[in-house]
Amino acid sequence: MEIASILITGANRGLGYELVSQFAAAKPSPDFIYAGCRNPDGADKLKELAQKHPNVKIIKIAIGDESSYQTAVQQVTQDVGDRGLTVLFNNAGILTYRSFEKVTAEEMRKEYEVDVIGPLMLTKAFYPLLKKAADNSKDKGLSCTRAAVLNMTSGIGLISDNTSGNIYPYRAAKVALNMITKSMSIDFKSDGIMAVSINPGWVQTDLGGANATLTPTECIEGIRNNVMAKMGEKENGRVVKYTGIINDY
């Protein structure tokens, strides 16, 4: 899979870090791997990776602070120019695990801000660069090698799979993110930009906890090999599991 450039948010830890790390080690590796994080100064693991791989660029993206999106767009534009940005991977997210009894309005707001409004506004900011990538690609149709927005969702955000209730902020935000993915997939189709929600499964990260069934390495290998390398028109707008299987909604 030859992806010319990719930007990953929430790249300082968990699945975001693993994505950057695997793309850095890939052969061929993208020309530019933007590792977006809130606080580049404190991102020690990313700094190590960037020293070893000069195509890894640490970039400040503070979800919720739209001015940081514009600065990031300028920085990426300087590198990629008319080639545009091939993949925007909206990976940054939080998990507020709150019951009906305990959930507050403020927890609902914060989760929606990070998991839904952030990806939407960041995609708006990078849309002109994604469009350039699609326009100038030798590929036709829809693919991650032409141009794509990938939104990291969760099985917890599937209404039909909700058999245990609870987790109000996260469930509501992730299903809303899946809806936004669907609208993007329709609105971007004539531009040649794909939009897909990716369900990473249950992964051993800070967010998934130690009892999870997958290691970050297994999960991201699945997302790269089974999902990103293979999907096209059929998966556009859908929720796709790390195994490559469509599972919604």
Added chain:
Amino acid sequence: MEIASILITGANRGLGYELVSQFAAAKPSPDFIYAGCRNPDGADKLKELAQKHPNVKIIKIAIGDESSYQTAVQQVTQDVGDRGLTVLFNNAGILTYRSFEKVTAEEMRKEYEVDVIGPLMLTKAFYPLLKKAADNSKDKGLSCTRAAVLNMTSGIGLISDNTSGNIYPYRAAKVALNMITKSMSIDFKSDGIMAVSINPGWVQTDLGGANATLTPTECIEGIRNNVMAKMGEKENGRVVKYTGIINDY
């Protein structure tokens, strides 16, 4: 259908007003019909209705202002006491019709506040009264005559029906509301409180516009006779159309 008491938000216009109006005229009519609205002083049509039907009580509920929820709970408690509140109908909502190019973070926030966080927090406030209604009902199982939370959703909030993209704030909020309904239906089941999202169809209101296919009268007759009077365990947690048909997600 004998519903002892019902509270309807957004009752000063559109489907909310029609709900109050039809329940007021019903035989038997509920003992208490609470018509929740942001500004009772300006609710002239509701005032007329309340003069004619003494069981219609206008009550201030300003979605987003949680202190108004507590005052409303106190007011309802004084009337119903241990009989509790039978049905909470979260009908108040807004429709922000915004494209990808035009949508702003603030529009996303406002829609989520009114259409998702409002119903959730209002349901939390009235939960003890709903539980009392369920506990003290002669009915067993799940029904609108025992105890129910009904959330007014929209076909625009169904991801699988989204074939035209766009409308980001409203689509995202309504599907999130459907998720919350699903979690409530699971969390409340042992209490005997039903939770259902209701899809009213496309109705000639301020929100639906003049080209809509249904009159408010037809829509609310459908919701009362096909949905509220009939549904039970099977519909719990689902999206039910005004026709009585389950259609999700």
